Amino acid sequence: MEHLRARKTGRVSVDPTSIVIPADLLPHDGRFGCGPSKVRPEQVLALAQSNQGLLGTSHRQPPVKHLVASVREGLKELFSLRKDWEIVLGNGGSTMFWDVATFGLIRNASQHYVFGEFSQKFADAAAAAPHLQSPVIEASDPGTHPAIKESVPEGVDVVALTHNETSTGVMMHLKRPDGDALVVVDATSAAGGLPWVPDEVDVYYFAPQKCFAGDGGLWLAACSPAAVERIREIGHSNRWQPASLNLMTALDNSVANQTYNTPALGTLVLLNEQIGWMLSHGGLDFCISRTRSSASRLYGWAERSDYATPFVADPMQRSTVVGTIDLDPSISANDVCAALRANHIVDTDSYRKLGRNQLRIGMFPAIEPDDISALTACIDYVVGALA
Ligand SMILES: *Cc1c(COP(=O)(O)O)cnc(C)c1O
Numbered sequence: 001m002e003h004l005r006a007r008k009t010g011r012v013s014v015d016p017t018s019i020v021i022p023a024d025l026l027p028h029d030g031r032f033g034c035g036p037s038k039v040r041p042e043q044v045l046a047l048a049q050s051n052q053g054l055l056g057t058s059h060r061q062p063p064v065k066h067l068v069a070s071v072r073e074g075l076k077e078l079f080s081l082r083k084d085w086e087i088v089l090g091n092g093g094s095t096m097f098w099d100v101a102t103f104g105l106i107r108n109a110s111q112h113y114v115f116g117e118f119s120q121k122f123a124d125a126a127a128a129a130p131h132l133q134s135p136v137i138e139a140s141d142p143g144t145h146p147a148i149k150e151s152v153p154e155g156v157d158v159v160a161l162t163h164n165e166t167s168t169g170v171m172m173h174l175k176r177p178d179g180d181a182l183v184v185v186d187a188t189s190a191a192g193g194l195p196w197v198p199d200e201v202d203v204y205y206f207a208p209q210k211c212f213a214g215d216g217g218l219w220l221a222a223c224s225p226a227a228v229e230r231i232r233e234i235g236h237s238n239r240w241q242p243a244s245l246n247l248m249t250a251l252d253n254s255v256a257n258q259t260y261n262t263p264a265l266g267t268l269v270l271l272n273e274q275i276g277w278m279l280s281h282g283g284l285d286f287c288i289s290r291t292r293s294s295a296s297r298l299y300g301w302a303e304r305s306d307y308a309t310p311f312v313a314d315p316m317q318r319s320t321v322v323g324t325i326d327l328d329p330s331i332s333a334n335d336v337c338a339a340l341r342a343n344h345i346v347d348t349d350s351y352r353k354l355g356r357n358q359l360r361i362g363m364f365p366a367i368e369p370d371d372i373s374a375l376t377a378c379i380d381y382v383v384g385a386l387a
Pocket residue numbers: 035092093094095096118162164165166186187188189207216217
């Protein structure tokens with residue numbers, strides 16, 4: 001019986017990778033990662049087509065500049081931004097943007113709402129910057145978020161929020177506190193899948209490998225007029241800034257539909273195609289309704305299940321783009337993930353540092369809600385086979 005293996009306990013258990021899920025239960029697409037995430041085939045077709053006249057050509061010439069312009073205009077339309085907002089972009093992804101922000105957005109001190117790995121990392125970047133004062137931290141336990149305070153502490157000029165904490169599956173309703181501090185939002189896994197009101201925000205930054213179903217390596221930031229003013233104020237001050245992290249340099253290039261140094265053109269093509277798909281189906285409302293449909297299927301299943309439970313207790317904080325589901329201790333989430341992976345259903349693993357017996361499921365707009373339903377049926381099948 002080679003599909004049975006003996007555990008240290010002496011108990012004999014099923015090798016998860018030997019489990020074969022019946023074909024009629026399988027999702028059409030087995031990619032449920034939270035970034036990189038499912039890329040739609042039409043995006044890859046657009047990439048192949050861009051080999052004619054775009055890929056391999058200069059980013060200082062009209063074909064690529066038109067592509068960058070299309071991305072910038074498409075995002076303004078998707079987020080219903082006023083004309084005086086700017087879409088700024090540069091190389092390096094959201095992680096790079098934290099360093100960009102410590103140089104180019106924070107004047108003296110920032111306040112960080114920390115409720116997971118990603119929000120912690122921006123706080124760490126600000127704490128390490130020698131030219132800034134120590135940041136103010138508002139923290140809460142994993143699976144929750146701290147309530148946004150009505151006012152900002154004395155001396156704080158940037159409030160750092162996270163629209164969706166990808167490490168825990170907690171989403172936050174964005175609200176501007178009283179005062180003049182810039183509201184700077186990590187929207188890496190939220191942008192294009194969750195609602196937000198531009199009046200509540202100054203900088204909404206993200207990368208294309210989550211809701212935009214693209215590839216990593218780029219950061220994009222929607223900047224309000226107040227944010228643009230701050231970028232110019234710090235840019236003209238005598239603060240030293242590395243050129244590749246200089247936000248004013250990125251802004252000046254972006255308004256000319258360029259980047260400071262060479263971008264990955266393929267990343268821009270995939271992103272532009274996804275923005276076009278979102279807009280042609282009804283824009284952000286369409287995306288939100290898809291992610292909500294997926295989320296109600298996933299959490300509804302977990303609530304009905306006798307072995308699965310939504311990790312985030314408060315339904316209002318339960319993310320509709322990244323679902324985290326705790327499993328009963330008698331069922332190993334690692335075994336479930338291994339069985340799913342053997343059946344080409346991939347990246348359902350929890351965030352490693354969270355250290356829970358948990359599944360984490362991407363429910364970005366590109367993912368078919370029917371595939372989320374199929375996934376839950378596959379998990380039920382696997383758990384039955386493991387028992
Ligand atoms: C994925 C993610 C990041 C990191 O993005 P990179 O592009 O890999 O740097 C940062 N913040 C959040 C909320 C994320 O989900």
